[in-house]
Amino acid sequence: MLKLSGVIITFNEERNIEKCLQSLVDVVDEIVAVDSFSTDQTKTICQRYNVKFVEQKFLGYIEQKNFALKQATYNHVVSLDGDEALSERLQQSIIRLKTNWQYDGYYANRFNNFSGQWIKYSDWYPNKKLRVFDKTKAEWKGINPHDNVQLHNLNAKTGHLKGDILHWTYQSYAEMDKKTEYFSTIAAKAYMGKGKTAPFWKLLWNPSWAFFKAYILRLGFLDGKNGFRICYQTGKITYLKYYKLRALYRAKS
Template identity: 70%
Template sequence: MLKLSGVIITYNEERYIETCLKSLSAVVDEIVVVDSYSTDKTKEICLKYNVKFIEQEFLGYIEQKNFALQQASHDLVVSLDGDESLSKELQESIIKLKPNWKFDGYYANRFNNFCGQWIKHSDWYPNKKLRVFDRRKAQWEGINPHDSIALFDKKAKTGKLKGDILHKTYQTYSEFNQKIEHFSSISAQAYYDLGKKATIWKTLWNPSWAFFKAYFLRLGFLDGYNGFVICVQTANLTFLKYSKLRELYRNKS
């Protein structure tokens, strides 16, 4: 029967890492945790479980996840973040794959919990993610901090699993604000490194479109006040990214 490795990168994930580990331990044959020298109880919690715990200075989201993939003993991988876990239905779907693996990768929907509310719209659900895959045919790509698994072969075949990846996102508005500020800085630097420009048009139009799409086209208004907050911050993240990118070019000149 095929064997699976669970792969996680962590930094100060004491709040949710145990739930993550418990959900993975039910379906995988090994768990690899690559930690960026957490200063909380993440390591202590992980070592209570039978995990391969590796400490590695943070290389960037994409780079760190690709490094973590290489530490796994098995080529078939279930990849999660430290604040994610597998629903019971998704656990059962993955277990059924072991004697019946057909595709190069498998998608599952990610269900996000924001400030205690499961978000069903706002461009946050269904949030399709390729997280079960053959690492020999895939790698993490994207523009930091936004990453996704990309299959090498354009003819690669993918399947869809029943069940959700349960994601405990920001649980306070202050935490969300801090992450928006942090992620917008990372995004601006990544865009700068790639030579992308921040025209006035992009700075004004892209945030407006981001809000309109999330709130109206993706039915964010059905998620109530939290849906409104998410859509506003989606626009704010885009605005800050381009504003900071303009600042980087201005400082250079």
């Protein structure tokens, strides 16, 4: 029977990490957590579940997740963040893979919870993610903080699993605003490193289009007040990325 490693990166995840571990413990054959020196109870909680706990200074989201993959004993992995967990249906789907693995990687839908509400529309669902894969055939790529798993072979075959990755995002608007500032700063620096430009028209068009697509085309309005706030924040973070990128270029010149 095929063996699986559950791989997680963590930092101060005491609010969510136990749900994550409980969803993995009967599915995988080992759990690896790479932690960025948490100052809360994350490590203590992980030790209750016989986790292989590795402390590593934060390298960047992409770099940290690739480092975590290297700590896994088995090639076939289930990769989660500390604020995510497998639904019961997804747990069963993954268990079945252990005797019937057919593809290089498997997608699952991610179901996001915002301030106690499961968000069913906008860009937040189905939010398809490749999180079950053969680590010898894939790695984390993208532009920080927007990381994603990419298979090495363009002709690689993928499947889609039934069930959801449950994701607990923000518990309040204030927390969301704080993370928006944080992530937009990371993204602006990453964009600059990639040589991306920030002409003035992008400050107007890109945020407007991001909001319209999420709120109207992807039916974000059906999620009520929280749906509006999420779509507004989608536009805001887009604006801030380019605003901060322009500021970085001005400072450099």
